Amino acid sequence: xxxxxxxxxxxxxxxxxxxxxxxxxxxxxxxxxxxxxxxxxxxxxxxxxxxxxxxxxxxxxxxxxxxxxxxxxxxxxxxxxxxxxxxxxxxxxxxxxxxxxxxxxxxxxxxxxxxxxxxxxxxxxxxxxxxxxxxxxxxxxxxxxxxxxxxxxxxxxxxxxxxxxxxxxxxxxxxxxxxxxxxxxxxxxxxxxxxxxxxxxxxxxxxxxxxxxxxxxxx
Amino acid sequence: xxxxxxxxxxxxxxxxxxxxxxxxxxxxxxxxxxxxxxxxxxxxxxxxxxxxxxxxxxxxxxxxxxxxxxxxxxxxxxxxxxxxxxxxxxxxxxxxxxxxxxxxxxxxxxxxxxxxxxxxxxxxxxxxxxxxxxxxxxxxxxxxxxxxxxxxxxxxxxxxxxxxxxxxxxxxxxxxxxxxxxxxxxxxxxxxxxxxxxxxxxxxxxxxxxxxxxxxxxxxxxxxxxxxxxxxxxxxxxxxxxxxxxxxxxxxxxxxxxxxxxxxxxxxxxxxxxxxxxxxxxxxxxxxxxxxxxxxx
Numbered sequence: 412x413x414x415x416x417x418x419x420x421x422x423x424x425x426x427x428x429x430x431x432x433x434x435x436x437x438x439x440x441x442x443x444x445x446x447x448x449x450x451x452x453x454x455x456x457x458x459x460x461x462x463x464x465x466x467x468x469x470x471x472x473x474x475x476x477x478x479x480x481x482x483x484x485x486x487x488x489x490x491x492x493x494x495x496x497x498x499x500x501x502x503x504x505x506x507x508x509x510x511x512x513x514x515x516x517x518x519x520x521x522x523x524x525x526x527x528x529x530x531x532x533x534x535x536x537x538x539x540x541x542x543x544x545x546x547x548x549x550x551x552x553x554x555x556x557x558x559x560x561x562x563x564x565x566x567x568x569x570x571x572x573x574x575x576x577x578x579x580x581x582x583x584x585x586x587x588x589x590x591x592x593x594x595x596x597x598x599x600x601x602x603x604x605x606x607x608x609x610x611x612x613x614x615x616x617x618x619x620x621x622x623x624x625x626x627x628x629x630x
Numbered sequence: 631x632x633x634x635x636x637x638x639x640x641x642x643x644x645x646x647x648x649x650x651x652x653x654x655x656x657x658x659x660x661x662x663x664x665x666x667x668x669x670x671x672x673x674x675x676x677x678x679x680x681x682x683x684x685x686x687x688x689x690x691x692x693x694x695x696x697x698x699x700x701x702x703x704x705x706x707x708x709x710x711x712x713x714x715x716x717x718x719x720x721x722x723x724x725x726x727x728x729x730x731x732x733x734x735x736x737x738x739x740x741x742x743x744x745x746x747x748x749x750x751x752x753x754x755x756x757x758x759x760x761x762x763x764x765x766x767x768x769x770x771x772x773x774x775x776x777x778x779x780x781x782x783x784x785x786x787x788x789x790x791x792x793x794x795x796x797x798x799x800x801x802x803x804x805x806x807x808x809x810x811x812x813x814x815x816x817x818x819x820x821x822x823x824x825x826x827x828x829x830x831x832x833x834x835x836x837x838x839x840x841x842x843x844x845x846x847x848x849x850x851x852x853x854x855x856x857x858x859x860x861x862x863x864x865x866x867x868x869x870x871x872x873x874x875x876x877x878x879x880x881x882x883x884x885x886x887x888x889x890x891x892x893x894x895x896x897x898x899x900x901x902x903x904x905x906x907x908x909x910x911x912x913x914x915x916x917x918x919x920x921x922x923x924x925x926x927x
Contacts, residue, residue, distance in 0.1 A: 412733050412734060414733070415729060415730045415733040415734075416730075418726070418730075419719060419722065419726075419730055422719075422721050422722060422726070423719070423721060489719045489721075492720075493717035493718070493719070494717065496683070496713050496715075496717040497713075497717040497718060497719070499681070499682070499683045500681060500683075500706060500711045500713070501706065501734045502702075502703045502704070502705075502706035502707035502734055502735065503703055503734065504702070504703055
């Protein structure tokens with residue numbers, strides 16, 4: 412069953428999965444293009460290169476987020492289109508079917524994760540690093556995996572939920588923005604949205620994995 | 631004899647204008663049960679209730695001796711379902727859809743599926759999104775039959791198909807049923823289609839079960855009578871008068887449960903029976919609906 416669901420999901424999502432894989436593979440290699448022949452380079456040049464590596468590294472969480480969002484929503488898209496009639500007529504419990512879909516989506520998520528891992532390793536071995544600079548291919552890959560998985564789980568849950576639940580989430584976000592607008596209108600200094608954003612993105616907030624340093628090369 | 635489907639006091643409401651109230655269905659094991667009703671009468675909703683896709687507000691459902699929704703996976707493992715509208719994943723090919731389906735059913739007969747695929751003229755490498763409506767309908771029937779189910783639920787399986795495809799589908803269905811003791815529950819608004827293949831019939835109108843009886847009884851028992859000097863009030867008649875209309879000094883009655891010996895009852899009521907006309911299923915169906923829609927006095 413799992414194999415068939417995985418195949419069905421692969422057929423539906425192969426284009427975004429392949430594109431994400433290519434993007435994830437390319438990002439670490441892009442870092443290297445700025446760093447050729449740095450061994451023995453003056454400190455200013457190394458610092459410039461590290462800054463560039465950091466700038467490129469900032470794109471990595473966005474790719475992780477994109478992978479999670481696309482696969483999370485995409486896992487349910489074929490069933491949504493068929494109003495879930497085919498899925499509901501299959502002889503498995505609803506919980507088992509959800510797990511099958513979730514597991515298949517998680518497996519597909521491993522494509523960009525593996526791609527960034529390979530890209531990071533290739534980038535690491537292809538450059539001779541100046542002293543004091545280290546490469547973190549495994550840490551970057553692990554972080555990418557966690558970030559993509561968190562986003563995948565969130566959007567998978569939103570996609571599977573009823574229209575009412577999805578509207579409640581969107582309504583909540585709209586409510587926050589409205590509350591801020593009202594507070595701003597009354598000249599009150601306090602704001603709600605940044606507070607919630609900080610709570611979500613600072614440890615132990617669920618999105619804290621997306622924030623921080625994502626560079627492949629660092630001191 | 632056991633019942634393949636049994637519902638008691640089933641109630642469901644969808645919006646403000648549609649309601650199934652107190653539905654009681656009994657489908658005997660091994661029968662071919664035609665579920666007849668006009669468009670919007672609640673046939674598809676009833677089927678979705680049976681399959682556990684919708685939750686009733688009240689009532690109980692039992693299928694193949696098990697309880698819905700508690701034993702749904704076991705029930706669905708032995709139930710083939712052909713939905714009203716195709717719901718297969720359109721990006722899969724015929725063979726991929728068959729493999730996906732087979733993975734979920736232990737009783738799936740791959741050889742029979744291949745045989746049906748050949749008979750239906752379906753090409754294994756064709757994408758579902760590129761198939762015609764008739765071909766998708768055939769594929770749904772193929773998947774349901776290849777499961778070798780104990781119960782087959784078909785929701786308007788031939789609706790919108792051309793006569794050739796319709797004949798293919800019905801022939802495959804009859805052929806399959808002749809091989810075993812599968813119970814078939816087939817919904818349709820095409821009266822003649824059910825007349826040919828079903829041995830039991832249930833008629834649904836506006837969420838209410840208007841009639842449920844053996845097909846033979848339904849076909850033979852509904853007559854149009856021309857009665858002269860008809861009594862003003864019909865009480866104690868051994869048949870059911872569905873409708874009565876005056877015409878040229880006599881009355882035309884549509885009755886149910888008619889047998890020739892019942893002509894005597896009319897004689898004792900001082901009426902004269904001029905003519906007895908057999909009504910076909912469609913006319914009987916229309917009369918039944920007409921009567922069921924007359925508000926109670």
